[in-house]
Amino acid sequence: MRLSELFAKTKRASPKDEESKNAQLLERAGFIQKLSAGVYTFLPLGLRVLNKIENIVREEMNKAGGVEILMPALHPKEIWEATGRWQSFGALFKTESAFGGQYALGPTHEEVLYSLLRNHISSYRDLPVCVYQIQTKFRDEKRAKAGLLRGKEFRMKDFYSFHADDQDRDKYYEAMKKVYLAVFQKLELNAIPTAAGGGTFSELSMEFQVPCESGEDVVYLCKKCNEAVNKELAGSAPSKCRSCGGGADEIKTIEVGNIFPLKEKFAKDFNLSFKDKNGNARLVSAGCYGLGTSRAMGAIAEVMNDEKGLRWPGSVAPFKAHLIELDAGASKIYKELVAKGTEVLYDDRAGSAAGEKFADADLIGIPLRIVVSKKTIAKNSVEVKRRYDVQTELIKIPDIYSYISKNL
Amino acid sequence: MRLSELFAKTKRASPKDEESKNAQLLERAGFIQKLSAGVYTFLPLGLRVLNKIENIVREEMNKAGGVEILMPALHPKEIWEATGRWQSFGALFKTESAFGGQYALGPTHEEVLYSLLRNHISSYRDLPVCVYQIQTKFRDEKRAKAGLLRGKEFRMKDFYSFHADDQDRDKYYEAMKKVYLAVFQKLELNAIPTAAGGGTFSELSMEFQVPCESGEDVVYLCKKCNEAVNKELAGSAPSKCRSCGGGADEIKTIEVGNIFPLKEKFAKDFNLSFKDKNGNARLVSAGCYGLGTSRAMGAIAEVMNDEKGLRWPGSVAPFKAHLIELDAGASKIYKELVAKGTEVLYDDRAGSAAGEKFADADLIGIPLRIVVSKKTIAKNSVEVKRRYDVQTELIKIPDIYSYISKNL
Numbered sequence: 001m002r003l004s005e006l007f008a009k010t011k012r013a014s015p016k017d018e019e020s021k022n023a024q025l026l027e028r029a030g031f032i033q034k035l036s037a038g039v040y041t042f043l044p045l046g047l048r049v050l051n052k053i054e055n056i057v058r059e060e061m062n063k064a065g066g067v068e069i070l071m072p073a074l075h076p077k078e079i080w081e082a083t084g085r086w087q088s089f090g091a092l093f094k095t096e097s098a099f100g101g102q103y104a105l106g107p108t109h110e111e112v113l114y115s116l117l118r119n120h121i122s123s124y125r126d127l128p129v130c131v132y133q134i135q136t137k138f139r140d141e142k143r144a145k146a147g148l149l150r151g152k153e154f155r156m157k158d159f160y161s162f163h164a165d166d167q168d169r170d171k172y173y174e175a176m177k178k179v180y181l182a183v184f185q186k187l188e189l190n191a192i193p194t195a196a197g198g199g200t201f202s203e204l205s206m207e208f209q210v211p212c213e214s215g216e217d218v219v220y221l222c223k224k225c226n227e228a229v230n231k232e233l234a235g236s237a238p239s240k241c242r243s244c245g246g247g248a249d250e251i252k253t254i255e256v257g258n259i260f261p262l263k264e265k266f267a268k269d270f271n272l273s274f275k276d277k278n279g280n281a282r283l284v285s286a287g288c289y290g291l292g293t294s295r296a297m298g299a300i301a302e303v304m305n306d307e308k309g310l311r312w313p314g315s316v317a318p319f320k321a322h323l324i325e326l327d328a329g330a331s332k333i334y335k336e337l338v339a340k341g342t343e344v345l346y347d348d349r350a351g352s353a354a355g356e357k358f359a360d361a362d363l364i365g366i367p368l369r370i371v372v373s374k375k376t377i378a379k380n381s382v383e384v385k386r387r388y389d390v391q392t393e394l395i396k397i398p399d400i401y402s403y404i405s406k407n408l
Numbered sequence: 409m410r411l412s413e414l415f416a417k418t419k420r421a422s423p424k425d426e427e428s429k430n431a432q433l434l435e436r437a438g439f440i441q442k443l444s445a446g447v448y449t450f451l452p453l454g455l456r457v458l459n460k461i462e463n464i465v466r467e468e469m470n471k472a473g474g475v476e477i478l479m480p481a482l483h484p485k486e487i488w489e490a491t492g493r494w495q496s497f498g499a500l501f502k503t504e505s506a507f508g509g510q511y512a513l514g515p516t517h518e519e520v521l522y523s524l525l526r527n528h529i530s531s532y533r534d535l536p537v538c539v540y541q542i543q544t545k546f547r548d549e550k551r552a553k554a555g556l557l558r559g560k561e562f563r564m565k566d567f568y569s570f571h572a573d574d575q576d577r578d579k580y581y582e583a584m585k586k587v588y589l590a591v592f593q594k595l596e597l598n599a600i601p602t603a604a605g606g607g608t609f610s611e612l613s614m615e616f617q618v619p620c621e622s623g624e625d626v627v628y629l630c631k632k633c634n635e636a637v638n639k640e641l642a643g644s645a646p647s648k649c650r651s652c653g654g655g656a657d658e659i660k661t662i663e664v665g666n667i668f669p670l671k672e673k674f675a676k677d678f679n680l681s682f683k684d685k686n687g688n689a690r691l692v693s694a695g696c697y698g699l700g701t702s703r704a705m706g707a708i709a710e711v712m713n714d715e716k717g718l719r720w721p722g723s724v725a726p727f728k729a730h731l732i733e734l735d736a737g738a739s740k741i742y743k744e745l746v747a748k749g750t751e752v753l754y755d756d757r758a759g760s761a762a763g764e765k766f767a768d769a770d771l772i773g774i775p776l777r778i779v780v781s782k783k784t785i786a787k788n789s790v791e792v793k794r795r796y797d798v799q800t801e802l803i804k805i806p807d808i809y810s811y812i813s814k815n816l
Contacts, residue, residue: 074444119441
């Protein structure tokens, strides 16, 4: 894509109304724009990153046997009353129709999915059912000051599994931990599986926590065996490690995912039951598996940056290469790379100075910078530099594509 | 995909609470499920169709030079007051935060986009800007009884173009008509460009209307020159054709898209201006281009069906082929087709009778049915039948893939 086609411009200064690093950087670099507290537009570069994250998540969820659906955001009051959460769920946005009927704006989808599945589960032969969606969610957050880390409107993958008994559910739950670690590895997020309380859902759960100084969570991480426990579960004083008795570090973290054993909780509310092999009616045992995709984007921005700007991992970068034209000659290279399927952002702006182009490349944070200048063209070459390196390298023009293929 | 993996089951009878043919068929066939009036879940088969429609739309919008973004659904009251539509937009869902602030749930996004672009447009050199999104929208519809044709929550592509003057905008508007016709051709929808009033937006606009007995719109279509005018614009008595003076037929239709010249309307409200070549400040001139993607899915279901069920065009069918196993032998064929990249729905259900499998194939409406039975296996063949044909044909097993490639 040509930078001249991108209407969203970079800004030299951080927006004054943002406190968090992820929002400051993502807004300056033209990835997102704030509409109001906790509510953002994804601009062209930002939507590309979000789509890449969501496609990585989707691929792993499909591998785990999940079937994708899309549930609505308007949830009739009646199903939220069935679980008691119309009153008890603190952060629920509500709306009503002028023609009758009240709705919750979905912050999570147990109510919708359990209602739905009553039409599709009747026998043990129908189980397990593994279903997920990637969708916009709403929560009336009090402190929506952390950019993409805490939104009133945000993107999320929510996965639900339904089983004939607890053993089958436990087995799936264990497998899902590995699936989550595979996702975060692809996102290059160091997510630590952390024991946690279940909030409204269940006694125990597992969170995936990324160490980060500006994180809002606190985790006790054992120095010896690496077992991690959320401070909320461990209590205020870090006890000795539950596994090995070793001492624990107190670290700040960002929660990027969580998995809950729901067991029979909501099945009771909706009487979601099936006939087992002996013909007896039983409630389904469920697990739920959440992953905030826009929050993951915020976490990556919050963790991977330097004083010059963002530093995207190759797997989610909006483009693989950032081609800068200082003099003529880049257009041909751009066309050839695009023809070969390379994702290139091409800074073709005629009126901009070299310094501005370099600063924007660092700010936007694409993994590989390619510069075409009179000097490089004289040597039939381009100058390449990785975002996290200081050294540059001259590469012959016919070798660019193979260099990119090898290095990205 | 194996039908046994699809948790969503077909139903023999139409749901009692649905009046429209599209909802009856899509719910019976397991594509969607109603949560409340005008609010639907897209089940696995339905989401596949919706994604295919949206990818066709996305591809054409990109070709037209559009850059994709994603705007929020929560719109602060203040920007809707700036246009006066907080009061005047009849079907607006509203919500509020417990911590202060009221929001509209976005039914359209002029307010958000004009606010946003003030940060990015300052000079004539920044224009034109062409931007779109594909997103979930909300409208508090009074009569939400037409399935996917009139939802309280629905999917829509909205495209906006911003220009330095009316001539440039007119030129783009004309080009967009052709883009729309290309989209509807790919969707196999016979969409007639129809002159219409602009509602809240502008004096004149163009709608794309699909003839359909159950449609809610009425269009006068000239028998001689095919010019079409919406009854609302033409007045109650069909005047003679404005172009050729011929007589007009009155036909019922479904509106699947509309394009509006917004001109300077919202630019005034938000003072979205730029410096022209002479350094004078001018308001941008805009057009907007809507296409309901979930409504298009409903329109296809409403128009393309017979007494046995749905009949999807190949471009948006959830799968290209529906493989039915009556006796053993289909599994190997399934794996080979999948390995070659063919999208196949494989009815591998062990406990289902042949009649049930045939009825489900007709109901689901995938373009090509492939049956494997003892009789066909004895001839090293499968039996193929197109959804809109009655004749069947025997195809040798090694020739299936090339048959599918040629016929789909």
